[in-house]
Amino acid sequence: MTIPTQALEQECLALTHYLLGCPPNSYVVQKYVDAHHAVQALGYGSSFDRFLVRCARQHWLLTKLADSYARIFDSQGLLRKKLVLLLAILETSPPFFQAIDAVDGGSKLWLTVRLICRGSMAVISLVAGALVFFPIQLVMAKSESQRK
Amino acid sequence: MLDVGRKGVSPPSPELSFSALKRGAADPAGYFLGNSFEGVLLPDSSEEYYGIPPSKDYIFDLTGGFRHASDGFAPLFSFARGGLAEAWTAGCYPLNDEELRKFALSYSELESSYEEVARRIGVTGCEDDLARYMPVHGELLPPLRLDRHSQKLLERYEGKRGRINLKTGAYLGRTRVATLSRAHGSRHACNYLGRCLWGCPLGSLYTPSHTLQECLSYSSFKYISGVRVDYFKLDSSRRVRSVVVRSVDSRTESEFPVDRLALAAGTLVSSRIVMHSVLREFGERIRLRGLMDNRQILVPFVNLRMIGEPFSDETYQYHLLGMGIEANGTFDYIHGQITTLKTALLHPIIQKLPFDLRTSTFVTRSMHAALGVVNVNFCDTRRNDNYLELGDELDDGQPRLRIRYVPSADEPTRMREGMRRVTQTLRMLGCIVPPGMAHVRPMGASVHYAGTLPMSREATAWTTTQYGQSRDFDNLFIVDGSTFPHLPAKNITFTLMANAVRIAENAF
Numbered sequence: 001m002t003i004p005t006q007a008l009e010q011e012c013l014a015l016t017h018y019l020l021g022c023p024p025n026s027y028v029v030q031k032y033v034d035a036h037h038a039v040q041a042l043g044y045g046s047s048f049d050r051f052l053v054r055c056a057r058q059h060w061l062l063t064k065l066a067d068s069y070a071r072i073f074d075s076q077g078l079l080r081k082k083l084v085l086l087l088a089i090l091e092t093s094p095p096f097f098q099a100i101d102a103v104d105g106g107s108k109l110w111l112t113v114r115l116i117c118r119g120s121m122a123v124i125s126l127v128a129g130a131l132v133f134f135p136i137q138l139v140m141a142k143s144e145s146q147r148k
Numbered sequence: 149m150l151d152v153g154r155k156g157v158s159p160p161s162p163e164l165s166f167s168a169l170k171r172g173a174a175d176p177a178g179y180f181l182g183n184s185f186e187g188v189l190l191p192d193s194s195e196e197y198y199g200i201p202p203s204k205d206y207i208f209d210l211t212g213g214f215r216h217a218s219d220g221f222a223p224l225f226s227f228a229r230g231g232l233a234e235a236w237t238a239g240c241y242p243l244n245d246e247e248l249r250k251f252a253l254s255y256s257e258l259e260s261s262y263e264e265v266a267r268r269i270g271v272t273g274c275e276d277d278l279a280r281y282m283p284v285h286g287e288l289l290p291p292l293r294l295d296r297h298s299q300k301l302l303e304r305y306e307g308k309r310g311r312i313n314l315k316t317g318a319y320l321g322r323t324r325v326a327t328l329s330r331a332h333g334s335r336h337a338c339n340y341l342g343r344c345l346w347g348c349p350l351g352s353l354y355t356p357s358h359t360l361q362e363c364l365s366y367s368s369f370k371y372i373s374g375v376r377v378d379y380f381k382l383d384s385s386r387r388v389r390s391v392v393v394r395s396v397d398s399r400t401e402s403e404f405p406v407d408r409l410a411l412a413a414g415t416l417v418s419s420r421i422v423m424h425s426v427l428r429e430f431g432e433r434i435r436l437r438g439l440m441d442n443r444q445i446l447v448p449f450v451n452l453r454m455i456g457e458p459f460s461d462e463t464y465q466y467h468l469l470g471m472g473i474e475a476n477g478t479f480d481y482i483h484g485q486i487t488t489l490k491t492a493l494l495h496p497i498i499q500k501l502p503f504d505l506r507t508s509t510f511v512t513r514s515m516h517a518a519l520g521v522v523n524v525n526f527c528d529t530r531r532n533d534n535y536l537e538l539g540d541e542l543d544d545g546q547p548r549l550r551i552r553y554v555p556s557a558d559e560p561t562r563m564r565e566g567m568r569r570v571t572q573t574l575r576m577l578g579c580i581v582p583p584g585m586a587h588v589r590p591m592g593a594s595v596h597y598a599g600t601l602p603m604s605r606e607a608t609a610w611t612t613t614q615y616g617q618s619r620d621f622d623n624l625f626i627v628d629g630s631t632f633p634h635l636p637a638k639n640i641t642f643t644l645m646a647n648a649v650r651i652a653e654n655a656f
Contacts, residue, residue, distance in 0.1 A: 019506055031177050035185045041192070067504040076192040083505045088188040088495040092180040094171045100494060101167070103458045103513060111456040111514055122507040 018063040045078030069129030152227035153373030162349030166342035212396030221553035222592035230356035241638035250634035261646035278321030295463035297488035318573040323470040326354035342491035344465035415597035436600040438530030440635040454518035483637040489519035598629035
């Protein structure tokens with residue numbers, strides 16, 4: 001399935017914003033588009049996979065819920081593949097690699113507090129993501145199997 | 149020398165460090181991930197923690213090669229100049245008397261060859277606690293500079309040495325590595341650029357293509373590349389009279405007369421050449437038994453004292469520390485190479501954490517300097533169940549290589565016990581092993597293949613003498629891992645080199 005370049009550019013913008021909190025530069029966008037032409041695994045997925053990606057494009061909060069859900073319940077799905085691909089591009093591209101490599105300053109106590117907060121948020125996102133996406137996945141899987 | 153001999157490209161900007169290269173290269177993602185993004189480890193691509201970097205893809209390019217069918221074994225082959233060791237991590241560990249017992253050799257018979265190899269390629273190391281497992285030979289260069297994490301681990305070990313030795317039987321020390329701490333011939337000393345995985349741009353990390361390059365400077369050495377050796381022909385007295393090669397491009401066959409043939413294509417390919425030759429000459433399909441490989445477990449760990457610390461990319465990237473654990477006697481020795489995480493790509497690790505990718509990125513960033521992995525190696529023994537043979541199927545006129553491997557019955561027990569002691573040792577060093585993250589690599593992944601044409605004192609078929617001379621074909625010498633009658637837990641490359649030197653000096 002071929003995805004229009006413009007949709008991929010928009011997707012790259014949304015996912016980069018989610019991962020690093022900033023927009024990508026033209027190099028990253030071009031690499032992201034090129035990868036979709038080069039890597040076959042990014043061209044297919046179930047209807048639920050495509051639905052998750054569409055949701056993730058809408059708003060960073062939805063991206064967070066969709067990603068949290070996908071990590072546990074669809075870990076090899078299309079959304080995770082796209083996110084991992086983008087992360088790989090970002091960690092090898094200036095200036096974004098610095099944001100991935102740099103250690104946040106502060107004391108160990110402050111770091112521990114932040115790790116606990118982030119961990120708790122991740123758990124909350126997972127629960128919320130499961131409440132939103134699990135019923136949808138069930139329904140879509142059922143209708144897909146009926147169609148077959 | 150007959151070789152396929154694929155070549156890689158020179159690393160870009162050899163003066164730049166890992167981060168500087170990301171910042172300064174024209175197409176950094178293209179270099180680190182490949183033009184087809186083959187360096188990206190997608191969630192379903194592999195269970196490994198790292199992939200082969202695109203700059204080393206040529207090492208595993210088997211275009212023009214042969215097919216194989218494997219059962220219980222995931223082999224790697226190479227048609228590169230220098231072979232599979234072009235992608236090694238430079239560990240150089242001499243075997244001791246106990247480990248050499250089945251070789252019908254003693255350490256003293258190999259010591260001068262170890263020294264000769266160390267003198268030629270440059271091996272760093274020192275005498276420390278690991279000397280109880282690795283004899284200290286001459287010609288060692290001073291060790292490389294430790295990165296901060298490795299230094300902290302070693303300091304912690306030194307502070308708790310007695311308790312660790314007593315409780316877990318583990319000893320820590322510096323690994324011996326074929327990476328230069330000072331200039332050696334035309335090769336530079338390691339400049340700590342952090343680019344080891346992508347190919348040392350200074351030639352500090354030794355690879356066999358350096359030796360090939362040196363050989364090419366001798367007028368008496370002739371190198372013919374672009375050909376794959378398929379089989380040899382015999383005369384009426386069962387002596388090898390010629391070698392038949394096939395061009396990897398044109399697929400045409402040609403023949404080279406030989407006086408004596410030194411076969412060093414690696415265990416799997418050398419065995420295939422012998423089996424194919426026997427099939428052509430006598431119509432007989434032989435089975436070469438005793439295939440071995442080291443089982444490896446990757447044990448990731450987090451050093452609690454290093455959490456939140458910054459990391460430096462200007463460090464040596466591979467292992468600098470080693471761990472030796474005596475199990476049931478030295479013969480069952482377990483060998484671990486400790487690699488602290490520095491400049492490897494992070495996306496393969498980040499995606500494995502049980503959180504969304506944004507949270508996982510934050511967690512990994514905070515833990516980067518605290519992460520490490522122990523590559524735990526277990527020994528292997530020759531068993532009849534594990535063999536190579538040629539199948540009936542023909543691929544491009546060539547019989548298909550069949551590989552069968554079944555682990556020993558006691559392997560699960562040995563691995564469990566080994567893991568328990570490695571984990572306990574890491575705990576005593578102030579590290580934790582995240583549950584469920586240890587990865588048992590598939591058999592074949594360590595690329596330490598050996599054992600199919602073993603050297604033996606008994607003159608039986610499909611064995612060699614102590615000097616690698618075939619007992620079946622008088623003028624055939626086998627100088628690779630095929631002749632190893634036992635596979636200790638330590639990486640065998642250094643011993644392969646020393647054994648080749650020993651054979652060259654004694655038999656030629």
